[in-house]
Amino acid sequence: MKTINFRGGVHPEYSKYITADLPVKVLPPPEIAIIPMVQHVGEAAEPLVKKGDQVKVGQIIGKICNTVCASVHSPVSGTVKAVEPRPTVNGHALLSVVIENDGLDAVIDMNPHPDPIQLSAAEIQKKIESAGIVGLGGAGFPAIVKINSAKDHKIDYLIINGSECEPYLTADHRVMAEYTSEVILGAKLLAKASGAEKIIIAVEENKPECIAKLTEAAGSSAIEVVKVVTKYPAGSEKQLIKAVCNREVPSNGLPYQVGVLVHNVGTAWAVAQACQKGRPLIERVVTVSGDIIKEPGNFLVRLGTPFKTVIQAAGGFTAEPAKVLAGGPMMGLAQYNLDVPVVKTVTGILAFSQKEVKQYDPMPCIKCGRCVEVCPAHLMPVRIELFAINGMWDEARDYGAMDCIECGCCTYICPSKRGLFHWIKLAKSKIAKV
Ligand code: SF4
Numbered sequence: 001m002k003t004i005n006f007r008g009g010v011h012p013e014y015s016k017y018i019t020a021d022l023p024v025k026v027l028p029p030p031e032i033a034i035i036p037m038v039q040h041v042g043e044a045a046e047p048l049v050k051k052g053d054q055v056k057v058g059q060i061i062g063k064i065c066n067t068v069c070a071s072v073h074s075p076v077s078g079t080v081k082a083v084e085p086r087p088t089v090n091g092h093a094l095l096s097v098v099i100e101n102d103g104l105d106a107v108i109d110m111n112p113h114p115d116p117i118q119l120s121a122a123e124i125q126k127k128i129e130s131a132g133i134v135g136l137g138g139a140g141f142p143a144i145v146k147i148n149s150a151k152d153h154k155i156d157y158l159i160i161n162g163s164e165c166e167p168y169l170t171a172d173h174r175v176m177a178e179y180t181s182e183v184i185l186g187a188k189l190l191a192k193a194s195g196a197e198k199i200i201i202a203v204e205e206n207k208p209e210c211i212a213k214l215t216e217a218a219g220s221s222a223i224e225v226v227k228v229v230t231k232y233p234a235g236s237e238k239q240l241i242k243a244v245c246n247r248e249v250p251s252n253g254l255p256y257q258v259g260v261l262v263h264n265v266g267t268a269w270a271v272a273q274a275c276q277k278g279r280p281l282i283e284r285v286v287t288v289s290g291d292i293i294k295e296p297g298n299f300l301v302r303l304g305t306p307f308k309t310v311i312q313a314a315g316g317f318t319a320e321p322a323k324v325l326a327g328g329p330m331m332g333l334a335q336y337n338l339d340v341p342v343v344k345t346v347t348g349i350l351a352f353s354q355k356e357v358k359q360y361d362p363m364p365c366i367k368c369g370r371c372v373e374v375c376p377a378h379l380m381p382v383r384i385e386l387f388a389i390n391g392m393w394d395e396a397r398d399y400g401a402m403d404c405i406e407c408g409c410c411t412y413i414c415p416s417k418r419g420l421f422h423w424i425k426l427a428k429s430k431i432a433k434v
């Protein structure tokens with residue numbers, strides 16, 4: 001099996017060895033679950049419950065109210081204590097349903113199917129939509145919206161993304177290693193739902209255990225497992241499509257325009273759960289790691305579980321945290337409140353001591369060109385940064401700022417420690433508002 005490469009990218013210290021071989025531990029449901037109505041890209045779901053209502057595990061509590069939206073389900077059984085704004089991982093207080101767990105874990109009738117591959121494409125789509133499935137790789141785009149947006153196009157390839165290139169994170173690794181047959185089933189169901197002709201599962205080469213298990217589980221079916229170079233950001237959608245299919249998604253374009261759809265391995269697992277067991281998306285695997293986590297590991301966590309509960313399950317902190325992240329160190333979001341809940345997009349919780357959290361004062365650019373070399377989107381980060389610093393948004397747009405995939409490789413590699421990514425992100429937000 002040859003290794004597939006892509007242009008640009010960097011090689012940060014991966015630190016995946018800490019949790020890669022640790023089996024997933026199932027965390028008990030939280031005593032209090034906090035369920036934001038937005039856990040995805042798009043509009044907020046509309047709450048269907050009010051204070052005092054009784055709910056069961058899997059019951060829909062937030063309904064789709066827009067074309068880009070995802071439904072939300074209760075991860076516990078119990079009593080709704082409040083429907084009010086609560087802090088969330090993105091730093092905003094968002095409307096959330098707060099449920100006190102009654103400890104009964106009473107479940108709705110989930111309507112399982114013994115052989116979901118027999119379902120029609122429309123039936124699979126309905127189940128994906130009803131289950132509130134979004135991209136579990138961290139992006140959070142509603143899976144059904146991705147499928148629907150491609151429905152008038154011929155889809156040649158469905159890529160199941162098992163690259164998980166962010167340092168420290170091993171949640172997808174464990175999903176592939178432990179829930180292998182569900183990933184394969186989910187891939188087949190996603191292919192049927194989107195009319196994809198061929199399924200390719202792309203896995204970073206640093207996960208040989210996953211490559212072997214997926215290859216064996218795929219058997220003689222038409223699924224191909226391919227090995228992607230261990231390099232950040234190998235899991236980025238456009239880079240993966242170029243590397244695996246040699247197709248280039250146009251600027252401002254979407255993968256279906258080149259006949260490809262990409263879904264994360266966790267999403268495939270969730271689709272299998274929804275179609276086979278009738279189980280909506282109420283839990284996910286989360287990596288808990290970092291130099292001050294006492295017992296790092298991977299945990300199957302009910303959505304709505306506060307970060308502090310998950311961290312306690314991993315033994316808590318061994319020292320005062322200097323930084324806690326939702327997600328990986330390259331693209332993750334710093335957290336200031338550990339009461340925020342795990343939501344569909346939380347791939348990991350990382351905690352670091354001061355020694356690991358380096359802060360630099362930016363120095364003048366030495367024109368080394370390294371930021372250009374590593375940019376997987378073929379941009380000139382140094383130029384766009386300069387335009388952004390000077391408020392030249394039109395020029396930043398002309399130099400492709402909107403094509404930036406926000407991977408942070410430019411900032412990571414810059415010997416002058418310039419905040420390139422920060423400025424480019426600012427330029428993107430300014431351009432988007434024009
Ligand atoms: S400009 Fe954007 S895409 Fe290019 S390296 Fe920087 S963050 Fe990544």
Ligand code: SF4
Nearest residue numbers: 365366368369371414
């Ligand atoms: S990597 Fe940093 S120092 Fe080198 S050209 Fe880019 S901005 Fe300048």
